[in-house]
Amino acid sequence: MAEMQVEDKGKKGKKPKQKKHATRVDLTPMVDLGFLLITFFMLTTSMLKPQTMELIVPTKDDVKEEDQNKVKASQAITVLLGKENRLYYYFGAQENGVDPELVLTDYSSSGIRQMLVKRNAEVVNNVNQLKLDKAAKKISEEDYNKKLSEYKAAKSAPTIMIKATDDSNYKNLVDILDEMNICSIARYAIVDITPYDLGLIDKKTPPAK
């Protein structure tokens, strides 16, 4: 207790007897102040740190024409981000003058994700199993990371080329990068859009009324 015993010496001196003062202080204002400050700190702090998504792009000068490894057409998927949250994809590339079929889809889990998971089934299954193992503490963190990158580098995994049109927005880009994460796709790149791709979209889009 915030109280101190003041001893009364009880001397029979000539000095006038001092009154017994309890040194008890009223702490209510102090508590008020304390809580006021707590409120202040609670309101001004950000306890949650924002999440980040890491993105590594090649610098311009270390990509030379001859160094670029050509993506195998059979494994390539080109994803086009169009305007008004439209999303298109096609497999492979133009072959013998025949355009690949452009498919219109969306960013929902039943849209692009379904397609990606299907194309990347082997890796997705492996990674899911791995995650279960990790949750059950069957494997160590190190092994997990090692195996994860091993699985993701599987030869059967598709290569995604993300091409955004100028009409798409930042959310679209983050969404599609997110899908790469969800579908455990390690090989993807953000590539500049070509007039050919724009032409494909134009053909697909019904003419404006």
Add this chain to the structure above:
Amino acid sequence: MPKVKVPRKSTTVDMTAMCDVAFLLLTFFMLTSNFVAKEPIVVAIPASVAEIKIPERDIATVLIDKDGKVFFGLDTQQDRKELLKTLGLAFSVTPAFDEKELNEFSKISSSGVPIEKMHAFLALKPDARDSKDAAIGIPADSINNQFKEWMKNARKINPKLRLAIKADQQTPYKVIKRVMTTLQDIKENRYNLITSLKEVHK
């Protein structure tokens, strides 16, 4: 029947314990808190499932709002002061920034003012700086790319710097591409895209 005498008790409660708790909590909040940095613009960040936390130190934030205005912020006051000093030299601003202006600048966590307007901006009162007219954005197009200089100098000041891009959901991809190309030009190729957390729906 004799009445039961209720002993009169004083209603003062001992506040010491309560005070202890209050200050304990206060200490906790003071130690764990990092203040919400004031940003010149409101940015609605997109959500993702990425779970990597942003590091606390050595962060350069590139803020992009939906109109494509670019803002740049460093995390320590010392670095910001240093940044303006080097920028002044790089653009040979006359008259050079004096100590007072450097100090004022170091207090602004994230700024987006073209270098030629910096004098006028720093002369403003702190609350006038938040007004919409003052948030012009750093020119980052091909004709006048001051943003490149900002980034270059920031990198020189702190080589350990990591880049965080915080852009609005509705920012056109065109703007993002322009910023990224600028960064690629000066060999900045690792970015952290700041997002909020989202659950995966299976």
